[in-house]
Amino acid sequence: MEKKKKIKRPTIRDVALHANVSTATVSRALSQSSYPISDELRERVLLSAKTLGYAPNAAAQMLRKQTSQEIGLIIPSISNPFYLQAINGIDSVISSSGQILVLLNTQHDVQREREFLAILQSRNALGAIVSSVDTSPRTINQYVRRGLKTVLLDQHLNGANCTMISTDMRSNGRLAVRHLLELGHRNIAFATTPLSRWTRQEIYSGYCETLEDEGIAPNQDLLFIGEANTQYYPNDVELSAGAMAAEHFIERRCEATAIVCINDMVAFGVISTLKRHGIRVPEDISIIAFDDIPLAGAYCPPLTTIRYPAEQMGRLAAMMLTDSISNNTGFDALGIQLLPELMIRQSTAPV
Amino acid sequence: MEKKKKIKRPTIRDVALHANVSTATVSRALSQSSYPISDELRERVLLSAKTLGYAPNAAAQMLRKQTSQEIGLIIPSISNPFYLQAINGIDSVISSSGQILVLLNTQHDVQREREFLAILQSRNALGAIVSSVDTSPRTINQYVRRGLKTVLLDQHLNGANCTMISTDMRSNGRLAVRHLLELGHRNIAFATTPLSRWTRQEIYSGYCETLEDEGIAPNQDLLFIGEANTQYYPNDVELSAGAMAAEHFIERRCEATAIVCINDMVAFGVISTLKRHGIRVPEDISIIAFDDIPLAGAYCPPLTTIRYPAEQMGRLAAMMLTDSISNNTGFDALGIQLLPELMIRQSTAPV
DNA sequence: CTGTTAGCGCCTTCAA
DNA sequence: TTGAAGGCGCTAACAG
Numbered sequence A, B: 001m002e003k004k005k006k007i008k009r010p011t012i013r014d015v016a017l018h019a020n021v022s023t024a025t026v027s028r029a030l031s032q033s034s035y036p037i038s039d040e041l042r043e044r045v046l047l048s049a050k051t052l053g054y055a056p057n058a059a060a061q062m063l064r065k066q067t068s069q070e071i072g073l074i075i076p077s078i079s080n081p082f083y084l085q086a087i088n089g090i091d092s093v094i095s096s097s098g099q100i101l102v103l104l105n106t107q108h109d110v111q112r113e114r115e116f117l118a119i120l121q122s123r124n125a126l127g128a129i130v131s132s133v134d135t136s137p138r139t140i141n142q143y144v145r146r147g148l149k150t151v152l153l154d155q156h157l158n159g160a161n162c163t164m165i166s167t168d169m170r171s172n173g174r175l176a177v178r179h180l181l182e183l184g185h186r187n188i189a190f191a192t193t194p195l196s197r198w199t200r201q202e203i204y205s206g207y208c209e210t211l212e213d214e215g216i217a218p219n220q221d222l223l224f225i226g227e228a229n230t231q232y233y234p235n236d237v238e239l240s241a242g243a244m245a246a247e248h249f250i251e252r253r254c255e256a257t258a259i260v261c262i263n264d265m266v267a268f269g270v271i272s273t274l275k276r277h278g279i280r281v282p283e284d285i286s287i288i289a290f291d292d293i294p295l296a297g298a299y300c301p302p303l304t305t306i307r308y309p310a311e312q313m314g315r316l317a318a319m320m321l322t323d324s325i326s327n328n329t330g331f332d333a334l335g336i337q338l339l340p341e342l343m344i345r346q347s348t349a350p351v
Numbered sequence C: 001c002t003g004t005t006a007g008c009g010c011c012t013t014c015a016a
Numbered sequence D: 001t002t003g004a005a006g007g008c009g010c011t012a013a014c015a016g
Helices: A012-019 A023-030 A039-052 A058-065 A081-097 A110-122 A138-145 A169-182 A198-213 A237-251 A264-276 A294-298 A310-326 B012-019 B023-030 B039-052 B058-065 B081-097 B110-122 B138-145 B169-182 B198-213 B237-251 B264-276 B294-298 B310-326
Strands: A070-075 A100-105 A127-130 A150-153 A163-167 A188-192 A223-225 A258-261 A286-291 A304-307 A335-338 A341-343 B070-075 B100-105 B127-130 B150-153 B163-167 B188-192 B223-225 B258-261 B286-291 B304-307 B335-338 B341-343
Touching (some): A012 A039, A023 A039, A070 A081, A070 A110, A081 A100, A081 A310, A081 B081, A081 B100, A100 A110, A127 A310, A163 A169, A163 A310, A169 A188, A169 A198, A169 A258, A169 A286, A169 A304, A188 A198, A188 A237, A188 A264, A223 A237, A264 B294, A294 B237, A294 B264, A310 A335, B012 B023, B012 B039, B023 B039, B070 B110, B081 B100, B081 B310, B100 B110, B110 B127, B110 B138, B138 B150, B150 B310, B169 B188, B169 B198, B169 B258, B169 B286, B169 B304, B188 B237, B188 B264, B223 B237, B258 B264, B264 B286, B310 B335
Parallel strands (some): A070 A127, A150 A163, A188 A258, A258 A286, A286 A304, B070 B100, B150 B163, B163 B335, B258 B286
Antiparallel strands (some): A304 A341, B304 B341
16 A cells, blocks of 8 residues: 555644744634734734644643543433433533533443543543433542532432432322323333333332322232343334333233333334234323423324423533533532423323 | 632652652553563552552643544434434444544534534544535545545535445435335325435435336425424424425325325324324325334334435444544545335335 | 743653 | 653743
8 A cells, every 4th residue: 555644734833933923922813812912913823824724733732721622421322312302402502612522322331431431531521411320429429529520410329429410200200100090090000121220210119109109009010121122123122122011011911001101212112012913092001101202292192201301401411511610610419300291192091 | 619729630740659660661551552561560550540540631642642532423413313323333333442422513504514624623533424514525625635534424425535425315215206106106295304405305306207207297396395493393393394394285285195205204294294184194195204213113104214224324434434544544435325225114005 | 012931741762 | 671851732921
């Protein structure tokens, strides 16, 4: 192969030489600083920079200024539309303040999560928004202590020394069940992916509590867990998990008149599977879920669901982070919970 | 407010002092280099680093090594599930080689796209994967010339000096129409968001061509364009655009027996709106679309669609980029097209 | 107003 | 096998 000449980008010194000024002047002319500089020089510098195609070296700036413009986003997966919406919200805030989003996907691996935290630390990231899969706040706190501004998203980690934004999943769970109870349902099943995440456990707890309040004993036989798999829908583990749960539901001839699904995607998997078996929603069985992803209202039937304000949560997280960065306030373990909203559509009906 | 003591992270020098060796030794001990170093020293250094909580300063490394481990992903929006899948594919490749993904959302703004390219250049990014909204390859070529490794995703920009990965949208369009023709449809409408992007125009061209081949004159009255809006579905512009197109379709009492939709989300918007007006799919009208997002198969009816191998495209883009980086091959304007696949489900039926 | 200069933290020759 | 030292590109303190 032909030898490749390494392309050397022009530096501030090249510009200085070309414009016949000092590097300091170039630096001042190019930065928006209000530092006094004559218009003539400024223009000469700007011109030289343009002719040479000069672009500042970000690494040098970071090193010198001891800071970067990066915000790290650590999430467990990017398959879930929730994160898409959250990213949207986050991006809308940070991009307008000239910051840059570094996306780190842990794939639900605690080890990776820790590595990513270390990476952000290494990079002098301005801050991190973390949807943690860790069960202990130890690692997070360690980085917070070392100065990494952090906001926890979609997860409430007891004892974490940082702002946490979530919704009260348990009361969301209650809300869903109460809606079904009001419609006269008494035999209510629960379909979910494995209850490994705190948020899922919370929803399930809310479900159990509310039934108990009503004098209905929660029943393990009504819990349908679909493994994360791609057996039924090759492109989506949650859809597929929903389908799996529904298959079990049918096999076991479950007589529930309603199913609470852990999220919209699982619900879609459940509904499409039930339909394939000739079971109608909501005539034969009511379905309620959580998230309210954009498609929920355009599904058939339009899905009754508890809105999870994903985009707003993302936006809020970014705002809290930005605030904590610019005011240099930290260590304020503020817990924020967004209130749920029941979106009644057409997948639930009276018994 | 209380004065905040600036937290200073330990440097390589601190570790050197603590371990009573030189900074050079520390550097060598910590890097995986095969440089000879006694086991005893190595362990001492590693221990010191751990006790001090040392983490290398990425900026300094980048400056010194004149390179970063960043891959930039420039996309026009993160609302479209296509990009979600593409990100998934990309991430799966680059994260396994220790690289980091920087997500840059242009919001369909050419100006922002150019700024982002400049930012990546500034940061000595290893490379960029770009889903461009530019209509000319000029800017891209400029950065390619300056050494930024680039792969164009989901867009074929004539004259661009870089690898381009896309599918042949025109033949995808043809494939869709041919399927409908085979089912006996002759009066076929087209529902889309504005035809601003090249990919959309291509699909539309394929649609027109195929009709002409069949002796059917394309008819402007059969083209339904839904503005990007949030009027019908507040959380999703494409869903909403589909709904809008369908409303027009109904208002104008269009008599087409089939609709080609520009993508699955638009199709969902169309279908749910048609249904709301009592029009059945596929009994009254057939719907075909493009993308095959995970939900397509779980919709009702399951959507007949042309699979757009988003994740594979992402993976391929990342692989091409990685390859071009490690082999330092560049300027090889390779055009790659992934073949479409018709997923026949239940939203299309004979006339 | 403009220039000189000293590092920011790290890696990597070169010398020992 | 280890250490000393220069410099990557930039900014900010200090001189002029």
